[in-house]
Amino acid sequence: MPVPMLDVNRQNQPLMDEITAAITEVCTTGAFVKGPAVKQLEQNVAEYCGAEHAVGCASGTDALLVALMALEIGPGDEVILPSFTFFATAGSVWRVGATPVFADIVPGTYNLSPEDVERRITPHTKAIMPVHLFGQAADMTALNRIAKKHDLYVIEDAAQAIGATEAGKRVGSLGTIGCFSFYPTKNLGGMGDGGMITTDDAELAHKMRILCDHGQDPRYYHHMVGVNSRLDTIQAAALGVKLRSLDSYAEAREKHAFRYNERFKKLSLSDVIGVPGVAQGRRSVWNQYTVRVENGQRDALQQYLAERKIGSAIYYPVPLHLQACFAELGYQEGDLPHTEQAAREVLSLPVFPELTKAEQSEVIDAIAAFAAQARTGAKRDAA
Template sequence: MSDRPTPVPLCDVNAQYRALQPEIDAAVMRVVSSGLAINGPDVAAFEKEAAAYCGAKHAIGCANGTDAILLALAALDVGPGDEVIIPPFTFFATLGSVLRTGATPVFAEVQPDTFNLDPIEVEAKITPRTKAIIPVHLFGQCADMSALQAIAEQHNLHIVEDAAQSFGAEYRGQKCGSFGSINSFSFYPSKNLGTLGDAGMVTTNDDALAKKLFAFRNHGSEVKYFHKYVGWNARLDTIHAAILRAKLPHVDGWIDGRRAAAARYDELISGFGIAGFFRRPIAKPDRKHTYNQYTVRVAPRDRDDLVKFLRDNAIGCDIYYPLPLHLQECVKHLGHREGDFPVSEEASRGVLSLPMFPEITAEQQRRVVERCATFTEQRARRAA
């Protein structure tokens, strides 16, 4: 009989497939049997359903979340000579997309409790060259959209929501993806709404921008073989659209599952007496946090040792993100140094994401927290 511990994955992406296998298999076979693998009817149907869910007038499916940001910036004519304000603590796609346009990324510090853009820092970074602000709704919680919208309106700037991790999240009762000029989503498998590969979407309430976005994702063509713009191939595959259609009716239930799991983590961390060791995620009262990640903070001196300990005990965990964007090698030309954004740098040294997915069980969570408690006890004994 094996004494190896039962693994707890960081994210069990197969759980949703197991629960919805008949619906997902039927959706895939519907596309396969139709032969309409590109721009099939499921694409337009999903776009209509997703737009309604987000409270946006238009949704335009695309190949992935990175293309979603690129499409948004291109449709807003962001390019060389422009500046785009972004947070330094987020996934690289936000930065990479700005760089790909030829515009200059300008970093504004994040808030220490939510890791989202600090509106005060954003306003301080606005110059005559600023064209857009990209608030990232990190880990499943919306940024302070009222303050950011007021800044954007005052300075005549575009907002592009990066909602890759936050499908279904709400700010004051309004779903993300309905605030900005154009907004971007990712349907990577681990997201709140994920497919079985790469896929993404942009949303907008502007008819002219929607028309432009539809063209940009299809080689800049509004009429077949006639190209109004220099676009690129960023279409949403019909199979992914069909899978997403099968999953969309269940997303609110999965978000409820994530929120319940986050509440259990909060209780377990208190129950095991390690609330002083962990700084638990902060959920603002005016927002619906969807917990795409359950990200705690630990002392930087302990973080990497804890990661190794958990992995040695078959518990999935990850660091989102170990190096802030302003210190990445590819942007040395921007001239930033360590110390320029201390909140983001401190976050990178101390964050740790624990296993989180809608189907995670109370027993799995108890095992995760129990192992964390064992680590803290061992660390305390060595220090005594």
């Protein structure tokens, strides 16, 4: 049985009539930019995240960029962030002329290590940018304590984690600014690109709204240089429909993740794969279910699954500190050992909400078969 890594059509199809009606209303009114659906979505997302303000923008990448611009981070400044993340996290820092400073991760959660962050702080450090990777909140309690001690901003890259919590509070309300992506593969995915920025600071929210619209306030009067990064009304309308189902999507993902964990434990596969964990006091929304594949067998397992038409993905094969575009920063292999080990071992398995029990069993059975084959080969080599 083929099993896709993700199938966005299964999620969108049951809502298609509602989504079509919402988009049709936008088309009828002609309010394609800054329409009522944008304002409504901003209010709903702010309320959902527990933040005072939300500002729509064109993508999750732009959310990070505008957050940095609003905090006036630029040349001469340093921002500490993980190397084990999507490129946009560091790319946005680079684009404003600041220097990304890469820190290692906590092996169990793949999130930014507070201890490694603190030892990398210098007089040039202006912000910490934790990523709530794979749907689990970073250790914001510790990171906020460090930020307060050193008078630093905290910019949450929550692109993969809308709805995730630490100590009962949702991401996007845990730092100075929260940044979200509505790319179609995210837990709240649109019909294309889209993003949102959250904050409790009214002045920052006003500034970011202006920055997203070329820096003009009022129209044609520019007191700062901004960017063209507005959330399309059509996207906001579709997202407004899907937001109502966001918690049920997260619950389905969580159910799949727990079943994987239980089945892998019963099958005694710990010598082949390591299952992901959730830190105490946090709840993951499982944007990805990511295992570690032991003994250098990650690529072999992925190939084995692909031959059986079972989807999987590697996030991320090359850490950012070893990317060619950041070579001038001087990082070398071995600088971030936990990050580099994760890049060699991680493999993400299907966990999308609409995954069926039969499909999940297909994935589990295939991994069990691979493990049996690997053990037989290991015994043969030992003999």
